Amino acid sequence: MVYLYDSPLGPISYEWDGEACQHVWLERLDAVNHHDPVSAWLDGYFQGESAALPLLAKPATDFQGKMRAGLLDIPPGEVRTYGDIAKVLSTSPRAMGQALGANPLPILIPCHRVIAADGLGGFSCGLAWKKKLLKFERGF
DNA sequence: CCATTCATAGCCT
DNA sequence: AGGCTATGAATGG
Numbered sequence: 101m102v103y104l105y106d107s108p109l110g111p112i113s114y115e116w117d118g119e120a121c122q123h124v125w126l127e128r129l130d131a132v133n134h135h136d137p138v139s140a141w142l143d144g145y146f147q148g149e150s151a152a153l154p155l156l157a158k159p160a161t162d163f164q165g166k167m168r169a170g171l172l173d174i175p176p177g178e179v180r181t182y183g184d185i186a187k188v189l190s191t192s193p194r195a196m197g198q199a200l201g202a203n204p205l206p207i208l209i210p211c212h213r214v215i216a217a218d219g220l221g222g223f224s225c226g227l228a229w230k231k232k233l234l235k236f237e238r239g240f
Numbered sequence: 241c242c243a244t245t246c247a248t249a250g251c252c253t
Numbered sequence: 254a255g256g257c258t259a260t261g262a263a264t265g266g
Binding site for chain 3: 181182183186192193194195196197198199200201211214215216217218220221222223224227230
Binding site: 161163164192 | 247248
């Protein structure tokens with residue numbers, strides 16, 4: 101089922117099947133508010149706490165699993181470049197972009213903490229969110 | 241220093 | 254299998 105969460109930064113919709121979070125959209129969908137581990141985590145997140153993640157959808161590929169681990173390893177408020185992660189995961193920067201873009205769980209998986217070497221990089225749900233999230237995490 | 245081009249690896253159709 | 258990147262490094266002007 102898809103539920104809505106109204107965050108300080110904007111509307112978030114997510115799919116919760118009762119067991120795990122399957123998908124996250126950074127937009128307002130036709131959904132209702134709901135209390136579950138995802139909303140609880142979001143509550144914590146937007147209060148500046150990094151709580152334990154709810155159960156997430158199984159990574160589609162093994163690589164996405166590794167990538168997820170790599171991303172969760174980024175300290176809160178810090179950012180890394182695609183190349184940096186790529187080096188850690190022994191892969192290529194482009195593959196990072198692909199995998200991140202295919203990530204169905206933005207925010208939960210902190211893919212917004214990954215930026216390009218010289219710029220912001222991209223974001224599947226709109227760069228505005230990425231900017232807002234980074235600004236938020238940096239304490240602005 | 242700015243503009244192009246290429247290498248690279250994983251994802252999508 | 255082929256094309257497409259949310260890149261980065263190396264050239265060329």
